Amino acid sequence: MGSTISSLIVATEQGDKPAAEALFAALYSELHRLAKRELARQGLPASLSATTLLHEAYLDMAARDGPSFPDRARFMGYAARVMRGLVIDHARERHAQKRGGLFEITSLDTEAMESAADHRELIQISEALDELAKVDPALAEVVDLKFFCGFSFAEIAAMRDVSERTVQRNWERARIYLHGKIRAPLSL
Amino acid sequence: MLLYHFEESMPTLRLDQWQALSPYLDQALSLNHDDRSAWLSELAERDPALAAQVSALLDEHRILAQEGFLETGPPLPLKAPGLAGQTLGPYTLISQIGQGGMGSVWLAERSDGRFERRAAVKFVSFALAGRTTEERFKREGSILGRLTHPHIAELFDAGISPDRQPYLILEYVDGTTIDQYCDEHKLDLEARLRLFLDVLAAVAHAHANLIVHRDIKPSNVLVTTGGAVKLLDFGIAKLLEGEGQTGAATWLTHEGGSAFTPQYASPEQLSGQPITTATDVYALGVLLYLLLSGRHPAGSGPHSPAELVKAVLYSEPPQASDAITADNGKLIAERRGTTPDKLRRELRGDLDTIVGKALKKNPQERYGSVTEFADDLRRYLRREPISARPDTFAYRTAKFVRRNRTVVALTATAIVLVIGSLSTGLLVANRERNVAERRFAQVRQLANKFIEIDNDIRGLPGSTKVRMQMVSDSLQYLTLLGSDVHGDKDLALEVAYAYVRVAHAQGDPTSPNLGQFAEAEASLDKAETFVDSVLKDNPRHRRGLFIAATIAHDRMTLADEQNRKQEMVSRANEASQRVERFMNLGNVDPKDVYSMGYFEMNIAYAYDDARHFEDSLRASQRALEITQPVESAQRVHGSILGAIVVARWQSGDLDGALQTAQQAIQLEETQAASGHASLRVNLANALYTEGMILGKQDAEPSLGRSRDALAALQRGLSIGEELAKMDSIDYLSRRSVATIGLEIGNILRHNEPQKALVVYDHALARIREAKTNVSTQLSAADLLAGSSYALRRVGREKEARRRIDEAFQFLRDAHQYPADTIEPMGRSDHVMRASADDYAETGQTAKAITAYQELLDKLMASKPDVQNDLRDATCISRTWTALARLLRRVGRTDEAGRFEAQRTELWNHWNGKLPNAQFLLRQSLSQVSPRAAFHSAAMH
Numbered sequence A: 001m002g003s004t005i006s007s008l009i010v011a012t013e014q015g016d017k018p019a020a021e022a023l024f025a026a027l028y029s030e031l032h033r034l035a036k037r038e039l040a041r042q043g044l045p046a047s048l049s050a051t052t053l054l055h056e057a058y059l060d061m062a063a064r065d066g067p068s069f070p071d072r073a074r075f076m077g078y079a080a081r082v083m084r085g086l087v088i089d090h091a092r093e094r095h096a097q098k099r100g101g102l103f104e105i106t107s108l109d110t111e112a113m114e115s116a117a118d119h120r121e122l123i124q125i126s127e128a129l130d131e132l133a134k135v136d137p138a139l140a141e142v143v144d145l146k147f148f149c150g151f152s153f154a155e156i157a158a159m160r161d162v163s164e165r166t167v168q169r170n171w172e173r174a175r176i177y178l179h180g181k182i183r184a185p186l187s188l
Numbered sequence B: 001m002l003l004y005h006f007e008e009s010m011p012t013l014r015l016d017q018w019q020a021l022s023p024y025l026d027q028a029l030s031l032n033h034d035d036r037s038a039w040l041s042e043l044a045e046r047d048p049a050l051a052a053q054v055s056a057l058l059d060e061h062r063i064l065a066q067e068g069f070l071e072t073g074p075p076l077p078l079k080a081p082g083l084a085g086q087t088l089g090p091y092t093l094i095s096q097i098g099q100g101g102m103g104s105v106w107l108a109e110r111s112d113g114r115f116e117r118r119a120a121v122k123f124v125s126f127a128l129a130g131r132t133t134e135e136r137f138k139r140e141g142s143i144l145g146r147l148t149h150p151h152i153a154e155l156f157d158a159g160i161s162p163d164r165q166p167y168l169i170l171e172y173v174d175g176t177t178i179d180q181y182c183d184e185h186k187l188d189l190e191a192r193l194r195l196f197l198d199v200l201a202a203v204a205h206a207h208a209n210l211i212v213h214r215d216i217k218p219s220n221v222l223v224t225t226g227g228a229v230k231l232l233d234f235g236i237a238k239l240l241e242g243e244g245q246t247g248a249a250t251w252l253t254h255e256g257g258s259a260f261t262p263q264y265a266s267p268e269q270l271s272g273q274p275i276t277t278a279t280d281v282y283a284l285g286v287l288l289y290l291l292l293s294g295r296h297p298a299g300s301g302p303h304s305p306a307e308l309v310k311a312v313l314y315s316e317p318p319q320a321s322d323a324i325t326a327d328n329g330k331l332i333a334e335r336r337g338t339t340p341d342k343l344r345r346e347l348r349g350d351l352d353t354i355v356g357k358a359l360k361k362n363p364q365e366r367y368g369s370v371t372e373f374a375d376d377l378r379r380y381l382r383r384e385p386i387s388a389r390p391d392t393f394a395y396r397t398a399k400f401v402r403r404n405r406t407v408v409a410l411t412a413t414a415i416v417l418v419i420g421s422l423s424t425g426l427l428v429a430n431r432e433r434n435v436a437e438r439r440f441a442q443v444r445q446l447a448n449k450f451i452e453i454d455n456d457i458r459g460l461p462g463s464t465k466v467r468m469q470m471v472s473d474s475l476q477y478l479t480l481l482g483s484d485v486h487g488d489k490d491l492a493l494e495v496a497y498a499y500v501r502v503a504h505a506q507g508d509p510t511s512p513n514l515g516q517f518a519e520a521e522a523s524l525d526k527a528e529t530f531v532d533s534v535l536k537d538n539p540r541h542r543r544g545l546f547i548a549a550t551i552a553h554d555r556m557t558l559a560d561e562q563n564r565k566q567e568m569v570s571r572a573n574e575a576s577q578r579v580e581r582f583m584n585l586g587n588v589d590p591k592d593v594y595s596m597g598y599f600e601m602n603i604a605y606a607y608d609d610a611r612h613f614e615d616s617l618r619a620s621q622r623a624l625e626i627t628q629p630v631e632s633a634q635r636v637h638g639s640i641l642g643a644i645v646v647a648r649w650q651s652g653d654l655d656g657a658l659q660t661a662q663q664a665i666q667l668e669e670t671q672a673a674s675g676h677a678s679l680r681v682n683l684a685n686a687l688y689t690e691g692m693i694l695g696k697q698d699a700e701p702s703l704g705r706s707r708d709a710l711a712a713l714q715r716g717l718s719i720g721e722e723l724a725k726m727d728s729i730d731y732l733s734r735r736s737v738a739t740i741g742l743e744i745g746n747i748l749r750h751n752e753p754q755k756a757l758v759v760y761d762h763a764l765a766r767i768r769e770a771k772t773n774v775s776t777q778l779s780a781a782d783l784l785a786g787s788s789y790a791l792r793r794v795g796r797e798k799e800a801r802r803r804i805d806e807a808f809q810f811l812r813d814a815h816q817y818p819a820d821t822i823e824p825m826g827r828s829d830h831v832m833r834a835s836a837d838d839y840a841e842t843g844q845t846a847k848a849i850t851a852y853q854e855l856l857d858k859l860m861a862s863k864p865d866v867q868n869d870l871r872d873a874t875c876i877s878r879t880w881t882a883l884a885r886l887l888r889r890v891g892r893t894d895e896a897g898r899f900e901a902q903r904t905e906l907w908n909h910w911n912g913k914l915p916n917a918q919f920l921l922r923q924s925l926s927q928v929s930p931r932a933a934f935h936s937a938a939m940h
Helices: A005-013 A017-040 A050-065 A072-095 A119-135 A137-148 A153-160 A164-182 B015-030 B033-046 B048-067 B134-145 B178-184 B189-208 B236-240 B247-252 B277-293 B305-314 B326-334 B340-347 B350-358 B370-381 B393-402 B407-420 B433-457 B463-482 B489-506 B517-537 B542-561 B565-583 B590-609 B613-627 B631-650 B654-674 B677-695 B706-726 B731-748 B753-769 B774-793 B797-813 B827-841 B845-861 B870-889 B893-913 B918-928 B930-938
Strands: B091-099 B104-110 B118-123 B155-160 B166-171 B175-177 B221-224 B229-231
Touching (some): A005 A017, A005 A050, A017 A050, A017 A072, A050 A072, A072 A119, A072 A153, A119 A137, A119 A164, A119 B015, A137 A153, A153 A164, A164 B015, A164 B048, B015 B033, B033 B048, B091 B118, B134 B155, B175 B178, B178 B189, B178 B221, B178 B277, B189 B229, B189 B277, B189 B340, B277 B350, B277 B370, B326 B340, B463 B489, B463 B517, B489 B517, B489 B542, B517 B542, B542 B565, B565 B590, B565 B613, B590 B613, B613 B631, B631 B654, B631 B677, B631 B870, B677 B731, B706 B731, B706 B753, B731 B753, B753 B774, B774 B797, B797 B827, B827 B845, B845 B870, B870 B893
Antiparallel strands (some): B104 B118, B118 B166, B155 B166, B221 B229
């Protein structure tokens, strides 16, 4: 295996774009593989939480790469971004662009579907986040961690070493930005 | 009367704007409510523009918080169905390897270690379970199983599992799709063609065994690491077709992955015509096009299903060589080991021709067999002349003529799209929760897809037929699905809702032909039974109550459309009750608040139609109450005010009506300022209403303030114009221009006929621009009729009569004339009146009398309520007046006198009801002489 994850992280932080892509790809397949492994284990509950997966991934990769592996906090930022990609791909597959479908959710959804973003919106969110990350990376990261991975405010605050209130404010700001970019009230 | 709404969108924030505002936002969010207001005011003093922007963002925050935006996370790819370890015959399931539209695909191993160790098990969604017996399934399966060829993935077995789940056991192929394979290995054209010939060999073999694939596409054509081609899923579609099922049913069980996307479908598949080996030839043509040019014949980029269908049916694909453009050419050529120019040159000529022949829309023009196709390719590779002839220029031009044919072809497509995309995992055994989830998500998709397609094809010629077909096939599907509900509440409600959507399409008021009212009622009845089954056990079930209210509302609308006024009123009462029941649940979601407000508003309009003005005002009031607390629901206020205006106006409270109209204008002005430009149409319409009330002269009950009326109308017209200019085919703005233009013309036509003509003609021109919208087109009839008055004033009498005739034609085409009854102040009324007046003013008194008599009879046949409805009273009164005048002209004074007496009696009655009303005074004045009344009105 070529570069280790830790060296890719270091390179990415130094602005190496190809390294960033390689990192993304590596994390993606790692998470994928891990998810499959976790789910294939007999006797496990039917679903797995993203945070558990990410923690497992961290432990797994840190064990392999050795002591130079960056700390959990740094890792989580990247992993969360990758998770976003996984989630969207999954949503895409499920709702199948290949079906040629452009679905619309009307005002008559039940509670279950109602607040869950549909795949198209997820993609829009992702694109908007990429844009936002250019000027306000902390905000984009909060969304990755909270929305796509399900970390709590407290966990995120711990990871980023800021107050929980700050995380909450960032979350709200990010929501405002995204909402403005994406949502238009639906017509009947 | 149903109102249709626009989409609003917030003006989008630029990134640099955001950057500037973000820190302020951060500050604002860190303050509590009171401190925040103080902070904002302070900021407003320093920099008002900034404060306004921050404020807007904070408003947005309030809305999104209410909506719960992003509160619930997206579905994660971390759930496992519980099938691992199960056995199916000699195979044991290991893990899921894919999710197709048809169902899930699992890797399986042969437990007894014999023969091929690994297999792929496909679970098949079988929405029409029960149609095909297990025996038939197995029998067909064994026929397919006999298809052995090195390039065809073998079907080992087909069966139905113990819990009634149909499955197929196929040879497991580990490979990539052919297009990916070719790109990854950077195969040049020749190599690709040779690989493709293997594909052709496989298909030819199947055809020789009388099996058509029906679904050839890249995901079904794999290439192993060893470079061997393997075709998957031969004839599966046929296998899954039940006995006596229609074309629709076939697609229900069609292969997923791309769960039947129109992209790979042939024109005959999309138009429900027989499927033959030529269908496979077409699909192979698409595949070849893709392999050669890197593109799909219909073009790149996301398409909506309807767009794709149109492309497949009507658009000639560009030649493969032309598909290599400047932007993508480099990448595509690279993947073929060459340069864009060389690639283009290689494709041009014979290869273009070969691919083109396979892609002919008409099956008979394609290669007669796959073998012929292969032969031509081999000739090309040997540099020998091919048999296919290139298209002539005339041939290509002739294609364009076909484009406007009726869209009946979209029928099967619509079915396909509506239903085919739902085939994912619709398992018969309804035990697992995720299955249930999928199923009702699919029914919801059915409902939504329906609307989307409906919107896409509305306005296309012949689309009515298509929509009807779409409806009948959806019903077929729903019947079966409905029988499978088995007490599953959520599914029951989803089915109910789907029926509601279907009913909507059936009873559509904007369709030029009469809607299928009886059928729509039947669908609503079905919906109701499903809802009742849920509410019976759980009378406070939120969604159930919501759908119940929707059903009542829709029934009311149907009754309204069929002019069954009594029924409409009782339905309105019922709908009102159900709205209350829903609202009483409390904690109503903002989107539902909007819906309820909308329903209540329509209830108000219904009461208006039935002249129950007090009930109408009550309903309007309720609508306002309901929507008041939810900001996003307030956009319906403009229309609610409209209902109030109508109620007040028609019951004679003109001042009240004017007041409300002016309120509406204010409201629309605010909303138009902060929202999308297209909302301004509402403002234009509100100004029109104000203008009408201020008023015309003796035609409508009005305040007689013509000058003010003109001002309001002019303003409305210019807004409509502005919008029409912005969007070259938008029909709403054009309809406004037409309606308002008509009024302005009508006001001006007596004194300033030349000006009036300009206005009329301009409005007519605008209407012609909105060709596809039928109801807008009908406005032309009004304009033509109205302009006849002006034309006579300027001496163009012949033209006046010609226009009136044209107007009648419009009415005839829309089946609105001849009719037994005529609505007062309706379109037919205007046109007939114009015709009668034309006879009167050109000295053809006898004809005029007959015409007015006919008009009067038909008006009376509609049972106008002259005692209680001021508009009706005014209309009938005018007619009596006109008749009386004409009768006097020919000396039939007794008859004339009778009409005049009736008129006097009527206005005395009204004077008693509404003493001191200005306009009533004018009515009485006009008894003296029509001219006098006219002059006094004009002086206001």
